[in-house]
Amino acid sequence: MEPINTALSQWDGNKELQKRLDQAKQSLLKNSYITQFLDEHPGVTDDMLTTGMTKLYEYKKERDHCDHCPGLNRCPNLMQGYQPELYIERKNLELRYHACSLKVQHEKQKQEQDLIRSLYIPKDVLSASFNQLDADTDRMEASKAALHFAMNANPGEDGMGLYFYGKFGVGKTYLMGAIANELKERNIETFIIYTPDFFREMRQSIGDGTFQEKLDAVKKAKVLILDDIGAETTSSWTRDDVLGAILQHRMLEKLPTLFTSNYDYDELENHLSYSDKGGTEELKAMRIMERIKHYTKVITVKGENRRG
Template sequence: MKDMQAELRKLMDQRHMTGAYRQTIAKAVADPEVQAFLAANQAALAPDAVDRGAAKIYEFVNERNKRAAGEASFAPGYQPQLVVANGQLDLAYEPTQARVAAEAKAAQRALVKAINMPKAIATASLANYDPTGRDEALDAATDFTLAVAQAPHAYHQGLYLTGPFGVGKTYLLGAIANQLAKQGIASTLLHVPTYAVEMKGAIQTNSVLAKINAIKKAPVLMLDDIGAEALSPWFRDEVLGIILQYRMQEEMPTLFSSNKTMAELTRYLAGSERGDNEALKASRLMERIKFLAKEIAVGGNDRRNG
């Protein structure tokens, strides 16, 4: 059996090479990183591995140098690696650290499903949330995310964030969703007033049930701005009622934000006439909300216009 080092010396000996191609191959084989790989894997390589794998060596060095120079490479986002396969040299392309990080970030973003929500929630963070006047809300949000992380399959009562317009309730929901995503937990954020309008349109397309089912089974559901929708007994009973009843029975984490306190939302859902029947239906819905979430006041100044 031929000695591999002897074969390597033969390949690199310019007297055995003709033309620019041979010189290019010899230069690639002489590359320090290639030499280190060959030395580390000498026992696993066949004696003729360098000769037969010369093109692989050249491709490795060429693609590596392109990446180092910032030039377009054969496989953007992937880096070449020399490997041994059945005693011969081969080339594998592995994702770069940057690509791995980008894919992880994309996967994390995919865990947050935002429906008709402001773009700002995409970058919302508990770490950047100003606690001035709303430290209780921040503490409650932090405790909630920690509890879910520690026991993701257990029931955790959510939050009902109430406070004036512009104090950061929606942002806080987004920050909670993003923190949960870092922990590998999916959530859905839904702007209730817009959803109410869309559900009326769904009646015409006979897609009400499908839309309800798509929302009610979210691992973590966040209903933003509840109580700001136009009052509709149908939406209250046949949409919100079904969603919240399901989540209460299945003990699924649910959060809310509203400009109304729970007491104010109760009166609103009962309607202006407040007949006994409507008041009873409103109370039933509120019982589900109270089971699912605890009321937390969000204070501070108007961050949007202040």
């Protein structure tokens, strides 16, 4: 079947329409994406351009949307979260769509959250930002340390993390949320995990066969934040086979791990030394703490309880 724009151009007395079609064609050919495509495909003929006008227009419009991206949820493209690709098939211009970086990231996060239920960013820190932090002198040291880490983190090259210690409600998790959001802008994958839930989930995952998959995902995250470590019920298994395995891998691969806790180093070591088998296991707790101490900078987060 003859393309509609070609058929219309052949009607008697339709010179004005032909003029408009030519103008639209010339306008499209000035688009930077289309000129780049033509430079890469010198074999494209004028007939191919004429019959492919509709595809060219769709391609230009969708790429313009991507250049002024309003975010994945407000994506105006025909296929939300997908970018068009122009290609040639049987001497015709055709379009196909690929997931954009935001869509890929969203799907990856969804898969991770489906896998690990304790992987989360609480609602109150979803929009946490360093720009929103007040000039609170009590938290100034922690805020500076958090910002410095967020701006300079280099997973794989520098495995140094942070250990935020302070009372309940002083804003430790909020600062971690600000770090995670800043790292997201730098395209650095960050896991924030509520430690007590994570250890419970790992124990349950033995029964459903997902233990190793979950463990590997956490071990390999570019940046890992273990929120509220020390609030969990201690067992030899979670300490040695879960936490120990995670920290050992991350230490070797120079992947930063950050912690928040109500315990300082010594108190956390004492907490980790208790065994569900009875008695204490100071040596094993000491080994865990050596990994934490050597690869974190401890920061005391001061201030009043902001939740009370």
